[in-house]
Amino acid sequence: MIRVSASQVLVPASGLESIRAVAPAAASWLRAGWDAALARVEPRLLDLVRGRVAAGHGLAPAAGAAPAGAVPAGEAAADPLGQAVIEFTDGFVRHVATRRPDLVGVLRERLRGRGTRELVDAMYVFDQAARLVVGHGRLFDPGEFGDVPPDVAPREHKSLAAANLLFHDAALGLSALDPVTTELVRLRAASYHDCRTCLSLRFVVDGLVVVDEELFARLGGYADDPAFSPARRAALRYADAHMTGPRQITPELRAELRTHFSTAQLVELSLDVSAWNYQKTLVALDMDAPASGDGLTGMVINADGTLQLSLL
Numbered sequence: 001m002i003r004v005s006a007s008q009v010l011v012p013a014s015g016l017e018s019i020r021a022v023a024p025a026a027a028s029w030l031r032a033g034w035d036a037a038l039a040r041v042e043p044r045l046l047d048l049v050r051g052r053v054a055a056g057h058g059l060a061p062a063a064g065a066a067p068a069g070a071v072p073a074g075e076a077a078a079d080p081l082g083q084a085v086i087e088f089t090d091g092f093v094r095h096v097a098t099r100r101p102d103l104v105g106v107l108r109e110r111l112r113g114r115g116t117r118e119l120v121d122a123m124y125v126f127d128q129a130a131r132l133v134v135g136h137g138r139l140f141d142p143g144e145f146g147d148v149p150p151d152v153a154p155r156e157h158k159s160l161a162a163a164n165l166l167f168h169d170a171a172l173g174l175s176a177l178d179p180v181t182t183e184l185v186r187l188r189a190a191s192y193h194d195c196r197t198c199l200s201l202r203f204v205v206d207g208l209v210v211v212d213e214e215l216f217a218r219l220g221g222y223a224d225d226p227a228f229s230p231a232r233r234a235a236l237r238y239a240d241a242h243m244t245g246p247r248q249i250t251p252e253l254r255a256e257l258r259t260h261f262s263t264a265q266l267v268e269l270s271l272d273v274s275a276w277n278y279q280k281t282l283v284a285l286d287m288d289a290p291a292s293g294d295g296l297t298g299m300v301i302n303a304d305g306t307l308q309l310s311l312l
Contacts, residue, residue, distance in 0.1 A: 010054040010062045013132040013274075014151045021145035022267040023174055029167035032153040034129065036160035037122035045119060048085045050126055056093035057130035058247065081110045085119070088284070092123050096280040097194035104285055120281045121160045128274045135246035139254055139266055164278060171275035173305030174268040177261075179203060181232050183210040185239045185269065186276050187219060192243050195279035200290035202312060204298040209312070231260035235269055242273045 013019060014031035038046065047061075054061045084106035091098055107116040158166065183203040190198030203210045215227060222228045222236050234256045241248040257266055282288040291297040292311055300308040 008059055010050060010059045010126060010130055011133060012151070013129040016132060016136050017145045017148045018136050018140045018263070018267050019132070019271070020148040020151060022264050023170060023271055024149050026167055026170035026271055028152065028154045029163050029170055031151060032158055032163035033125045033160060033167060035153050036158065036163050037125045040118045040160050041122045044082070045085050046122065048082060049089050049119070049123055052086055052089040053093055053123065053126040053130055056090065057134060059130055080106055089123055092280060092284055093127055096283045097192070099283065099286060101286060116285070118160055120284055121164055124164060124278060124281050127280070128277060131242055131246050132270060132274060135242055135249055135270060138246065138249040139257065140263065144263070168275040168278055169305035171271035171305065172301050173303065174271065176265045176268045177272070179205045179210045181235050182272060184219065184232055185235055185272055187211060187216055188236055188239045189243060189273060189276045190279065191219065193277070193279050193283050195283050195288045196290050197282055197288045198276065198279050200292065200297055201299045202296050204300050209298070234260050238269060239273050242270065243277065
């Protein structure tokens with residue numbers, strides 16, 4: 001039986017006991033990102049974004065948010081920004097690789113560069129919150145993690161973009177998963193979202209590329225390819241479900257994942273996918289240029305989750 005989250009409302013992912021128990025630093029930055037999104041985005045646009053994200057994931061909007069809906073046809077011409085935000089958010093949730101430069105143009109014209117970037121960073125916060133809330137509700141049981149730290153943001157105030165990047169660092173700083181699984185999941189996300197930046201990077205450990213180009217070329221057929229172990233196929237199936245719709249986490253997939261991975265590893269897997277999905281903000285704004293014009297770039301993940309890049 002699928003065990004859904006106790007809440008079918010779009011709420012902060014930091015409220016999940018699973019994340020607070022295994023990755024308290026990541027939970028804190030998730031909370032900081034949520035709070036910063038509420039503070040930085042114009043309330044009318046915030047309601048549109050939260051409503052559309054919630055609807056896209058089959059959740060109710062958070063308390064205080066307006067219900068999802070479209071700008072009435074008769075008002076669309078008078079509110080091109082609102083209509084653009086709705087269409088852009090729907091595409092962001094559904095499949096960001098379907099780029100919409102026309103909508104980006106409307107956002108940049110009305111909100112300017114900084115306002116547009118903050119709006120898209122807020123979309124990322126709400127979209128990933130929904131995916132984690134639904135996904136963890138299907139992976140873990142209520143009360144499974146016992147006593148956990150409270151859901152609080154760090155005392156140090158950070159901008160919305162900074163909070164998202166610090167969540168990224170906190171997620172990548174976890175180390176329960178093996179490097180090959182981590183890299184396969186990252187490359188799967190890069191391919192699905194068509195992120196040119198992420199596709200130009202290769203995870204390096206001890207001076208060696210973790211996943212060679214031959215294995216990467218086979219990634220599209222991982223489901224039936226013996227080059228991928230059962231555990232790695234399960235991890236990739238999870239990544240696909242997280243990105244295409246976490247309600248696709250079936251009882252069978254849950255059982256498969258829990259056969260191969262500990263609860264700490266599963267939390268890390270989910271946070272890895274969520275952190276790398278920050279690529280959606282770059283793809284949505286067509287800012288995902290390759291890391292270098294001179295070929296692939298090696299990427300070392302430091303102990304604190306920060307990245308160190310160098311040409312291969």
